[in-house]
Amino acid sequence: MIELIDRYKADQESVYNTWFINGEARMKAFRTIRRGVRDVVDSIAHGTFGNDFKGSSLDVVLTAITEQKEVFEGAAHPFYWKPKLRIPDIYENETNKRTFGAFLNACLTTTQADRVLAEMSRLAAARIKGLGPAAANIVYFLHPTLVPPFNTAMVNGFNALFADKKKLGSWESYLAMRETIIQANDKVRNQLSKDLGAFAGLLYEIGSGRLPMQGNAEAVLATEKAKAEKAAKARHAAIVEEQREESEHTRIQHLLITIGRALQYEVHVARNDRHRSYDGQSFALLTVPELPPKDWPQEVLETVGLIDVLWLKPDTGEIVGAFEVEKSTSIYSGILRLEDLARSIPDCTCDLYLVAPDRREKEVMAQLARPAFRNALAEIPIAFIPFNDLCEHCKAICTFGEDHSILRKIARTRP
Numbered sequence: 001m002i003e004l005i006d007r008y009k010a011d012q013e014s015v016y017n018t019w020f021i022n023g024e025a026r027m028k029a030f031r032t033i034r035r036g037v038r039d040v041v042d043s044i045a046h047g048t049f050g051n052d053f054k055g056s057s058l059d060v061v062l063t064a065i066t067e068q069k070e071v072f073e074g075a076a077h078p079f080y081w082k083p084k085l086r087i088p089d090i091y092e093n094e095t096n097k098r099t100f101g102a103f104l105n106a107c108l109t110t111t112q113a114d115r116v117l118a119e120m121s122r123l124a125a126a127r128i129k130g131l132g133p134a135a136a137n138i139v140y141f142l143h144p145t146l147v148p149p150f151n152t153a154m155v156n157g158f159n160a161l162f163a164d165k166k167k168l169g170s171w172e173s174y175l176a177m178r179e180t181i182i183q184a185n186d187k188v189r190n191q192l193s194k195d196l197g198a199f200a201g202l203l204y205e206i207g208s209g210r211l212p213m214q215g216n217a218e219a220v221l222a223t224e225k226a227k228a229e230k231a232a233k234a235r236h237a238a239i240v241e242e243q244r245e246e247s248e249h250t251r252i253q254h255l256l257i258t259i260g261r262a263l264q265y266e267v268h269v270a271r272n273d274r275h276r277s278y279d280g281q282s283f284a285l286l287t288v289p290e291l292p293p294k295d296w297p298q299e300v301l302e303t304v305g306l307i308d309v310l311w312l313k314p315d316t317g318e319i320v321g322a323f324e325v326e327k328s329t330s331i332y333s334g335i336l337r338l339e340d341l342a343r344s345i346p347d348c349t350c351d352l353y354l355v356a357p358d359r360r361e362k363e364v365m366a367q368l369a370r371p372a373f374r375n376a377l378a379e380i381p382i383a384f385i386p387f388n389d390l391c392e393h394c395k396a397i398c399t400f401g402e403d404h405s406i407l408r409k410i411a412r413t414r415p
Contacts, residue, residue, distance in 0.1 A: 001184070004161075005191045008202050008211055015071045015201040020193070026068055027272050028306050031299065032336045033141040036061035037104050044101030051091045053081045055370060063332045065137055071204050074151060078134035087130025096128045107139050113146045117175075120147075124171035133174035140197065148181050148196040150174055157207030252325045252355055252387060254278035255394050256309040257286050262398035263406070265311040265320065272306070292317030300344040307341060311404055319350045320404045323385075326356040331367055335382065342380045351383070351404055353411060358386040361412060368414050383411035 009016055019026055039057040043049040050056050053076075062076035081091050090100045106119040116139065123135065133150050140149040148154075155168050158177055162184075166173040185192065185199045192198040205211035253269060253276070260267040267287045269276075274284045291304060292312065304310070304319075311321035322341055324334035331354060338352045354364055364384045389410045397406050 001188060002191060004206075004211070004213060005188060005202065008205055009191075011205075011211070014205055014211070016198060016205075019068060019071055020195075020198050020201050026197075028270075028333060028337065029064060029068060030141055030144070031303050031306075031340065032333050033061055033064050033138070034108070035336060035340050036064060037108055037138060037142065041101050041105045041108065044097055049091075049097060049101075051081075053079050053091070060332050060336070061138065064336065065141065067333060071201060072137060072149065072151070075134065075137045075149075078130070078132060082130070085130065089129040090131055093128075096126070096131075099123070099126050099128065100131065103135075104138070107142050111143075113143075116143055116146050120171075120175065124175070132169040133171050136174060136178075140200075144195045144197055146196075148178055148200045150177075150200075151204070153207035154200055154203040155207065157203030157205070160206050160213065161203065248387075249325050249327055250276050250278050252390065253283070253309055254281065255390055256323050256325075256355070257283065259394060259397050259401070259407075260309070260311040260321070261286065263311070263401050263403060264314070265404070266314045266317075268307075268310040268312060270306050270308050273308070288312070296345065303337065303340050303344055307337060319345070319348070321351045321353070321407070323353045323355055326354060326360070331356065331360070331364055335367065338382055339380055351407065352380065353383050353385050353407065355385045355390060356387065358388045361386060365412070365414060381413065383408070383413045385411050 008014055011017065036057065040049070040061060043057045049058075053059055053062075058079060059076075062079055065072050065075045079088060081088075086092065090097050100123070103119050103123045107116055110116060110119075120136070120139070123131070124133075136147055136150040139147040152168055155166055155173075155177070158164060158181075159166055162180060164180075166177050181196060181199055181203075185194075185196060188199075192202070202211070206213065250273075253273065257267045257269065268291055269283050269287050271290075274287065274289075276283045291301065291310075294301070294317070296304070307322050308325045309321075309323040310319055312319055319341075322338060324338055326334045334354050338354070342348045342350075342352060356364060361384060368382060368384075385407065393410055397410075400406075
């Protein structure tokens with residue numbers, strides 16, 4: 001096991017290094033998804049959840065989860081409404097819908113492992129047609145040290161590692177898998193993490209054929225060599241593209257830092273981005289090391305500290321501008337973080353911006369108009385700034401701008 005973990009960690013293209021350790025999206029996901037799950041619970045309680053997955057508050061949550069790289073790529077599929085099969089039966093059946101809502105609410109409001117497990121067992125016992133242990137992917141983001149995520153590759157990896165035959169859609173198999181994973185992870189926690197995502201990533205790499213074990217290496221080479229090579233090639237191409245996008249993200253952050261400083265604001269960048277630099281300029285030297293003291297709950301401070309760029313009045317520390325830079329991934333998480341910021345801070349009046357490539361303007365506007373967001377954002381004006389406009393007008397804004405309102409001249413708002 002230790003040798004396998006060492007190879008898993010040494011592979012710079014493994015999900016351990018690209019998602020678990022260095023994944024920016026992962027760090028931002030937990031509170032975003034927690035907030036989204038709360039919206040699901042509330043919509044079920046208020047009778048506004050609807051009778052389809054698309055456009056629902058659950059769609060928003062699962063989209064945020066599927067942003068977590070290839071390890072969660074298919075997490076939303078089990079929740080798509082399949083009308084011919086009438087599954088998963090949480091859209092038309094009101095009792096099942098409320099059972100699902102009660103399950104999510106219970107998982108949201110407890111930190112006790114026994115309670116979480118009891119709720120999972122209760123949901124399994126309800127035998128809601130088509131609603132299987134894929135729900136564990138949601139609960140993982142609420143309790144990452146208690147509940148491992150679950151998908152086909154992880155089940156295959158588990159069966160290969162432990163010489164077992166667990167089934168994909170079985171709650172009984174999942175709960176048994178969890179017990180084994182917990183026990184195994186306790187023995188290697190110093191090599192991995194208390195967060196079960198690290199161990200789940202190991203299973204994913206084994207199950208996808210990228211990390212053959214000594215005992216099954218020959219079989220993998222004989223029957224899965226082409227598949228494994230294709231997966232490795234696709235992974236490498238995705239990582240190269242991600243690195244290119246990350247460079248673009250850093251460049252746009254640098255522009256926002258430059259403009260904010262020129263407008264005489266203090267600038268704060270997401271705490272996990274302070275190590276970055278652009279054109280030889282270190283973000284740590286251009287920005288404030290931490291947010292000014294505020295009488296906010298700790299969870300609010302966590303949310304605010306992960307916003308990509310914040311502009312602050314130097315005398316009061318008041319936030320006057322908040323920016324989420326989105327590249328090619330879904331913009332859901334950025335919208336949710338900005339909404340969370342606006343709702344978490346008393347009397348928040350700062351300007352909120354999604355900054356994204358020009359080609360995504362229609363997509364941004366369409367998402368802001370989604371039913372899941374339209375009502376929630378009625379009193380929270382989030383505007384869109386295209387990359388090209390920001391780059392083109394950066395020098396002029398720095399030279400002629402007097403305050404943060406100058407950005408409204410290049411921002412696009414919802415119709």
